[in-house]
Amino acid sequence: MEISAGPGRATPSTKTVQELAGGLSSPQVPARYVARGHHHGPAAAPAPVPVIDLGLLCCNQAAAAAAEAEKLRLALESWGLFLVTNHGVDAGLMDGMMSASRDFFRLPQEEKQRYTNLVDGERFQLEGYGTDRVSSPEQILDWSDRLYLKVDPEADRSPALWPAHPQSFRDLLHEFTGKCRAVKDVLLPAMARLLELDDHGYFLDQLGAGDGKAADTYARFSYYPECPRPELVFGLKPHSDGTVLSVLMVDDTVGGLQVLGDGVWWDVPVVPGTLLINLGDQTEIMSNGIFKSPVHRVVTNAEKERLSVALFYSVDPEREIEPAAQLVDEKRPAKYRKVKVKDYIAGLYENLSQGTMVIDTVKI
Numbered sequence: 001m002e003i004s005a006g007p008g009r010a011t012p013s014t015k016t017v018q019e020l021a022g023g024l025s026s027p028q029v030p031a032r033y034v035a036r037g038h039h040h041g042p043a044a045a046p047a048p049v050p051v052i053d054l055g056l057l058c059c060n061q062a063a064a065a066a067a068e069a070e071k072l073r074l075a076l077e078s079w080g081l082f083l084v085t086n087h088g089v090d091a092g093l094m095d096g097m098m099s100a101s102r103d104f105f106r107l108p109q110e111e112k113q114r115y116t117n118l119v120d121g122e123r124f125q126l127e128g129y130g131t132d133r134v135s136s137p138e139q140i141l142d143w144s145d146r147l148y149l150k151v152d153p154e155a156d157r158s159p160a161l162w163p164a165h166p167q168s169f170r171d172l173l174h175e176f177t178g179k180c181r182a183v184k185d186v187l188l189p190a191m192a193r194l195l196e197l198d199d200h201g202y203f204l205d206q207l208g209a210g211d212g213k214a215a216d217t218y219a220r221f222s223y224y225p226e227c228p229r230p231e232l233v234f235g236l237k238p239h240s241d242g243t244v245l246s247v248l249m250v251d252d253t254v255g256g257l258q259v260l261g262d263g264v265w266w267d268v269p270v271v272p273g274t275l276l277i278n279l280g281d282q283t284e285i286m287s288n289g290i291f292k293s294p295v296h297r298v299v300t301n302a303e304k305e306r307l308s309v310a311l312f313y314s315v316d317p318e319r320e321i322e323p324a325a326q327l328v329d330e331k332r333p334a335k336y337r338k339v340k341v342k343d344y345i346a347g348l349y350e351n352l353s354q355g356t357m358v359i360d361t362v363k364i
């Protein structure tokens, strides 16, 4: 998510959660982090989310590829969230990116502040390091800090906000971005095929990707410090991503991500070496509701910090999206109205801070 709204005013005195967590002298958390009415215990059970072998999906043996595609269909139509193996991001790169991210968050606060997401110490900008946008004193805050960077198209990168320490960070992020781009380029045509769209490049075209141009892509590094009262506080509030899809690499030493299914929360299993794919609202809209954008959240942990790296793929903010024409007819009327991506994204942030879901505002 965090394909999010434009600049707003932050409360200048906002400390990062990491600073706050480090300075707590009693097992209390400030009231601004307590999610009223949302006291939550552990999830009922691990979600039986599908595991898709991307190698099989693309292989030359038609029967094996078709069977894997059917598994993918179930994943897209049920959870909207699944794990992928054989994804082409090698273990060394995954470990390297994860530990460089960890090293970044372990840097002294002054060093991290060189990449602050506050302009002049108070005006929030999307890219950079810090807490999420704080737009009102009533907003319930999440127990996480983040580093948010535009990674594609390359020409849109802001090099001054890419950490210089650890030294490997920039190269690793460049490489990781390229490998995840390829994962997305396998999944999106497979999704169009499953919807029997004549144009298998439909989703890629919507993203404006192709002809050497990369889709708008943001990376979000989320750091969730240990939290003395995990039952009262969210690492990240319930939300669905405003993207076409999100590719996530999660901490394999601690869980925390949960997904809503049939009205109950399930733990998303942690499987080392896999990537997690999460469909976003833009896909739910374009597929006319056939594919699902799952509601998910992150819970905190009293003993362990947690880290995740997400890549978010989105349609250009100036474009409009709507259900694909081929998926709309008399029997299946459009379930969502046409919406400009920029407006949708503005609505995302607005709704998130109020605990409502922006997708409901475009449902017909």
Ligand SMILES: O=C(O)CCC(=O)C(=O)O
Residues within 6 Å of the ligand: 001, 002, 220, 222, 236, 241, 248, 250, 257, 296, 298, 307, 308, 310
């Ligand atoms: O940290 C995670 O596992 C999930 C993060 C997430 O859902 C998001 O950034 O939108």
Ligand SMILES: [Fe+2]
Residues within 6 Å of the ligand: 001, 239, 240, 241, 296
């Ligand atoms: Fe998310």
